[in-house]
Amino acid sequence: MKSRLSKKDNLPLGLSALNILLLVLVVVLMGLPMLNVLAVSLSTQAKSDAPGLVLLPTPPTFEGYTFIWKHTNLPRPFFNTVYVSVVGTVLHVLMASLAGYILCQNKLPFRKAMTTFILLTMTVPYELTMIGIYAVNRDLGLTNTYAGLIINGMVSGFSVFLMRNYFQAIPLSLAESARIDGSGEWRIFSSIYLRLSVSGLMTIGTLELIRRWNNITMTITLISDMKKWTLPVVLRFILFDQTSTSGTSYIFANAKMAAVVMTALPLVVLYFFTQSFFSSGIMIGSVKE
Amino acid sequence: MNKSLGRQLKKYRIFYLMFLPVAVYFIIFTYYPFLRGLIMSFQENRLLGNRPFAGLANYRFVLKDSNFLAAVANSLIIGLWDMVLYFFFSLGFALILNELVHRTVKQTIQTIAYIPYLFSWAVIGGVWVLIFDLQGLVNQFLSIFGTEPIFFLATPDYARPLIIAMGVWRSMGYFALLFTVAIMNIEGQLYEAARIDGASRFMQIRKIILPSLIPTMKTIIVLLSIGVLTHFDEIYVMVNPANRRLISTLLLFVYETGILNFQTGTASAGATLVMAGTLLITGLMRKFIGYDKE
Numbered sequence A: 001m002k003s004r005l006s007k008k009d010n011l012p013l014g015l016s017a018l019n020i021l022l023l024v025l026v027v028v029l030m031g032l033p034m035l036n037v038l039a040v041s042l043s044t045q046a047k048s049d050a051p052g053l054v055l056l057p058t059p060p061t062f063e064g065y066t067f068i069w070k071h072t073n074l075p076r077p078f079f080n081t082v083y084v085s086v087v088g089t090v091l092h093v094l095m096a097s098l099a100g101y102i103l104c105q106n107k108l109p110f111r112k113a114m115t116t117f118i119l120l121t122m123t124v125p126y127e128l129t130m131i132g133i134y135a136v137n138r139d140l141g142l143t144n145t146y147a148g149l150i151i152n153g154m155v156s157g158f159s160v161f162l163m164r165n166y167f168q169a170i171p172l173s174l175a176e177s178a179r180i181d182g183s184g185e186w187r188i189f190s191s192i193y194l195r196l197s198v199s200g201l202m203t204i205g206t207l208e209l210i211r212r213w214n215n216i217t218m219t220i221t222l223i224s225d226m227k228k229w230t231l232p233v234v235l236r237f238i239l240f241d242q243t244s245t246s247g248t249s250y251i252f253a254n255a256k257m258a259a260v261v262m263t264a265l266p267l268v269v270l271y272f273f274t275q276s277f278f279s280s281g282i283m284i285g286s287v288k289e
Numbered sequence B: 001m002n003k004s005l006g007r008q009l010k011k012y013r014i015f016y017l018m019f020l021p022v023a024v025y026f027i028i029f030t031y032y033p034f035l036r037g038l039i040m041s042f043q044e045n046r047l048l049g050n051r052p053f054a055g056l057a058n059y060r061f062v063l064k065d066s067n068f069l070a071a072v073a074n075s076l077i078i079g080l081w082d083m084v085l086y087f088f089f090s091l092g093f094a095l096i097l098n099e100l101v102h103r104t105v106k107q108t109i110q111t112i113a114y115i116p117y118l119f120s121w122a123v124i125g126g127v128w129v130l131i132f133d134l135q136g137l138v139n140q141f142l143s144i145f146g147t148e149p150i151f152f153l154a155t156p157d158y159a160r161p162l163i164i165a166m167g168v169w170r171s172m173g174y175f176a177l178l179f180t181v182a183i184m185n186i187e188g189q190l191y192e193a194a195r196i197d198g199a200s201r202f203m204q205i206r207k208i209i210l211p212s213l214i215p216t217m218k219t220i221i222v223l224l225s226i227g228v229l230t231h232f233d234e235i236y237v238m239v240n241p242a243n244r245r246l247i248s249t250l251l252l253f254v255y256e257t258g259i260l261n262f263q264t265g266t267a268s269a270g271a272t273l274v275m276a277g278t279l280l281i282t283g284l285m286r287k288f289i290g291y292d293k294e
Helices: A013-041 A045-049 A063-071 A075-103 A111-120 A126-139 A146-151 A157-168 A172-180 A185-196 A198-214 A217-222 A231-240 A253-285 B002-011 B013-040 B057-064 B066-098 B103-118 B121-131 B137-143 B156-184 B188-196 B201-212 B214-227 B233-238 B250-260 B264-289
Strands: none
Touching (some): A013 A063, A013 A253, A013 B066, A013 B137, A013 B156, A045 A063, A045 A253, A075 A111, A075 A146, A075 A157, A075 A198, A075 A231, A111 A157, A126 B013, A126 B264, A157 A198, A172 A185, A185 B013, A198 A253, A217 A231, A217 B233, A217 B250, A231 A253, A231 B233, A253 B103, B002 B013, B013 B264, B057 B066, B066 B103, B066 B156, B066 B201, B103 B156, B121 B156, B121 B233, B156 B201, B156 B214, B156 B233, B188 B201, B201 B214, B214 B264, B233 B250, B250 B264
C-alpha cells in the first residue's frame, strides 16, 4: 500500500478520457441494477409491476417487505440462516486457529505430514464429493438437521493456512518465555496467539460468515425439509417457483425484490464494518502455498 | 533415535491432542466422503442396504447418457467462457482503475464493483430477473433504439450468454481486487527509473505493471481452471424448462441424479469423471502457463 499516487505520470488526454468513460460504464453497469432492485423493493405493489424504470421510489414504502415477511413466512429461513451461519462461523474460527497454531510449531514431529494432510483436503472442491457427503451425513443422521449444516464446513484448509500465516508473524520467543513461566499450551494459544491475531480471526470469520450465509449447495444436499431451508434457497423459490411458497397466489415484484434485499443487505452491512480486514485476508490468502 | 522420538512425541502430546478434532473432522467429512463417492461409482444404484459391485457399468451408462453428454458440452462452454472473461475483465478493470488519481473515487468504484461478490447466487438471480424482465432495465434501454421487448429469461438463444454474464457481473470486482493488491505492491522506484528513461505512462503499464502481474495472473488462472467444471449454484438458481437443455451443467446432473433421484451409482460415476476432468484441465493449464516452474 505504499505507492502514493501524486507523483504518478498521466496517460495522454485521449486515453485518459477513454479511461474515465470506461470507468463510468463499469459504475453504471454494476451500480444501476443494484439501485434498481433497491428502488423496486421500496415501491408500491402497483408501481413495481407497471412498465417504466424505477430508480427512485416515490414515496418509499415498506409494503413489499411486510408482505413478503408475513405471507411467505420468511422469518423462519431468516433465523435458520442466522443460527446456522453464526454458530458455524464461531466453531470454524476456533477449529481453524487451533489447527493453525499447531502447524506453526516448527519443532513438532510429523508437522510436515500434518500440513500435507490438510493441504490435500484443498485439492478437491467439496461440490465434487456431494454424493459422498450426502451418504456419510445420512449414515450419521445429520441430513435434515441444523447440526449437519453447522458441522459440514466446520474447518477448512484455506482458513487453517491463513491463521497459520498470521501466527507465524508472532515471535516464538513470546511463547517460549510464557512456557518458562509455566503457562500451558492452551493458555499460550488463547492469551497470546489469539489475542495478537484479532485481524486474522476477523478475516476468516467474515469470509466464513459470508460463505455460510450464501451457501446453496450444502443446504440443498443435506436438507430436503423446507422448514429448515436457508434464505438463499427460499429466495430462489420466491423468485422462480411461486406455487411452492405456502400457497400465496402471486408475489409482486416489490415483494420479490424486498426478499432479495433482505438476503443481501446483512452482508453489505457486515462488509462495511469489516472492510479493513478484507484486503489483508485476500493478500495472505492468495499467496502461493 | 527412536527413544528420543518417543520422548519428543510425549513432550508434544498436547499438540496432537489439540489437533485431534481437526483431524477427525477432515477424515469423516472430507476424506471419507471422497472415498465413499469413489466406491459408490463402482456399485449399483442403491442408497440403502448392501450395494453389489457393478464394475464399470455406471461409467459406461453415464458416458452414453445424452443428459450427461449435454452437460459436458454446457459445462465446457460456460466454464471456459467464464474463465476467459473473468480473467480479462478483471485485469482490464484493475488496470483502468489504477490510472485514476483520486483515491476516494477509486475506492468507491472498487467497492461498487466488489459488492456483488458478497451476494449469494440467489440474490444475483433476483437482480437478473428484474433487469432482464420484459419491462426491465435492459428492455427499457433497448427500447430507446426501437427494439421490441425481448423475454430474455425464456429465450434459449440468450440462456448461455445470460449465465456467463451473471458470473462476470458477480466476480469481476473480486478478481480485480486481487490484481489491484498486486499493482499496489509494485516498487515505486521502477516507475521512477522508467520516467528517467523517458517512458510514457502507457509504456510503464506495458513494461512495468503487466510483467509484475504475471505471478498474480498465474495464480488466478489456476484458481479459475479449478472452477471450470464446478459451476453449480447459478445454474441451480436459473435453470428452467426453456433453458435447461443449454445450461444444465455437470454438477447439476450429479445433484439431480444422485440427490433428487437417488441414482447414487450413476451420479458418483459422473462426479468422478468431473474430478478427472478438473484434474486434467488444471494440469494442462498449470503446464501451459508454467505455474510450477519457478
